[in-house]
Amino acid sequence: MADPMRIRAQASGDKATVRVLMSHEMESGQRKDGNGKTIPAWHIQDVTATLNGKTVMTAEWGPAVSKNPFLQFTIKGAKAGDKVGITWKDNKGDSRTDEATIS
Amino acid sequence: MKKILIVFGLIGACAAAFAQKSSTDSIAEYRAMLQDGNPAELFEAKGEDLWKQKRGPKNASLEQCDLGKGPGVVKGAWVELPRYFADAARVQDLESRLVTCMQTLQGFNADEIVKTPFGSGEQSNVTALATWISAESKGMKFKLSQSHIEERKMYEVGKRLFFMRGGSHDFACATCHSQDDKRIRLQDLPNLTKNPGAGNGFGAWPAYRVSNGQMWGAQLRLNDCYRQQRFPYPLFGSEATIALGVYMGVNGLGGEATAPAIKR
Numbered sequence: 001m002a003d004p005m006r007i008r009a010q011a012s013g014d015k016a017t018v019r020v021l022m023s024h025e026m027e028s029g030q031r032k033d034g035n036g037k038t039i040p041a042w043h044i045q046d047v048t049a050t051l052n053g054k055t056v057m058t059a060e061w062g063p064a065v066s067k068n069p070f071l072q073f074t075i076k077g078a079k080a081g082d083k084v085g086i087t088w089k090d091n092k093g094d095s096r097t098d099e100a101t102i103s
Numbered sequence: 104m105k106k107i108l109i110v111f112g113l114i115g116a117c118a119a120a121f122a123q124k125s126s127t128d129s130i131a132e133y134r135a136m137l138q139d140g141n142p143a144e145l146f147e148a149k150g151e152d153l154w155k156q157k158r159g160p161k162n163a164s165l166e167q168c169d170l171g172k173g174p175g176v177v178k179g180a181w182v183e184l185p186r187y188f189a190d191a192a193r194v195q196d197l198e199s200r201l202v203t204c205m206q207t208l209q210g211f212n213a214d215e216i217v218k219t220p221f222g223s224g225e226q227s228n229v230t231a232l233a234t235w236i237s238a239e240s241k242g243m244k245f246k247l248s249q250s251h252i253e254e255r256k257m258y259e260v261g262k263r264l265f266f267m268r269g270g271s272h273d274f275a276c277a278t279c280h281s282q283d284d285k286r287i288r289l290q291d292l293p294n295l296t297k298n299p300g301a302g303n304g305f306g307a308w309p310a311y312r313v314s315n316g317q318m319w320g321a322q323l324r325l326n327d328c329y330r331q332q333r334f335p336y337p338l339f340g341s342e343a344t345i346a347l348g349v350y351m352g353v354n355g356l357g358g359e360a361t362a363p364a365i366k367r
Contacts, residue, residue, distance in 0.1 A: 006144050023145045026316075067316035070140030 007100035009084045016078035016102045018049070020071040020086050028063035042092055044069070050085040051075055078102055127291055134365060143234055143311040143363035146318045150235025153228055159209030168204035170197070170236065181240040182360050185348045187251040194257045196348045197233050198322045199340035205229075217339050221323045226339070230320045234309045237362040244359060245302060247352045254349065257342075261350025264343055265295070274332040276347070280304070290367065295351050302358015305351040310364040318363075321348060 003023035010017050022044065029041025041063055049057040056075055075084070082102045089095040154165045154177075170180035171188070185196040191203050206213040211225060219226040249255050268275040279287065280295040293300035308321040319327075325344040326336050337343040 003145060003149065006148065019140065021140055021142060021144055023142075066313075068142035068145060070142070072140070 002096040005098040009100050009102040011080045011102050016075045022069050026067045044088045044090045046089045048087045137365045141365045146231045146234040147238045150231035159211045161210035163208050177239045181237045182243045182245045186248050187253045194253050196345050233320045234363045240360050244357050245355050257346045257349040261346035270333040272333050301351050302355035305355045306360045307364035310366045312366050
């Protein structure tokens with residue numbers, strides 16, 4: 001089971017800034033362990049952001065994204081009290097969804 | 104001719120403006136940008152959870168752990184550590200104190216935790232706990248006690264270790280950290296013998312290291328300093344690392360606790 005994300009969302013004017021910190025190893029598949037064996041790739045592949053259940057953004061991520069990635073984006077037309085949901089899926093099929101309320 | 108001179112004059116002025124922003128300023132800017140998304144927050148959340156969770160052979164939480172300000176008091180505990188603990192009959196820093204609590208309250212085997220490599224098993228839990236506990240004292244000022252004789256002794260031991268040269272490179276902590284405004288490559292080297300360096304340096308760990316994506320506690324930081332000096336590891340919770348903690352913490356008296364920080 002993956003660790004929770006930290007989501008902060010703040011409205012200003014007709015926009016809301018969303019900042020997400022995800023907990024993930026993001027192993028690139030390019031590294032070798034102490035015995036010279038390749039460490040298999042293990043990273044987030046799909047990221048979906050929703051506003052009150054409606055998808056507002058999708059992203060495809062690869063092995064070049066850092067460990068414990070940080071994501072920031074703005075949603076137009078979002079107001080305080082709206083719910084922002086973030087879901088990620090990794091290449092091993094694991095996934096995690098967290099939700100935050102815009103303040 | 105006059106026109107050309109004016110143009111040159113302007114270029115000169117621009118160059119001077121650029122030169123004013125030093126590389127250390129740029130690094131400070133870069134850190135400030137990263138601070139917003141400091142992954143240390145993930146470890147804070149994990150640590151807070153671990154503190155309250157019933158774990159170990161005794162199936163107990165750490166909520167009765169005495170970090171020096173009474174059982175269960177977390178806020179402000181970190182800026183007064185390391186300190187002397189009568190129940191353990193020695194001076195302990197945050198991480199070694201946590202291991203004592205994990206043994207007495209939760210029934211874990213302290214010797215086994217001490218031997219576990221950094222970043223794995225219960226050691227990673229100790230780091231997460233230390234991250235959360237230090238974060239609870241963020242912005243507070245260091246006020247380490249020197250009232251007990253053992254605390255004063257540890258300060259003197261730490262001071263000697265700090266200046267002790269040895270190893271294949273004839274190196275001491277003081278070789279890099281006893282002068283102002285020095286740096287290695289692009290990293291500022293804090294002068295740990297006085298403030299502001301001592302407070303800044305000591306007050307920043309536990310910290311998240313961007314370059315390897317690891318959360319490092321003060322114990323790992325000091326052990327790695329010894330590795331860089333080509334000394335043998337003093338190991339987790341050793342008297343040497345705790346004495347150095349007392350030395351830096353007392354030198355940093357009144358300095359601000361910024362941990363958990365983000366480092367290169």
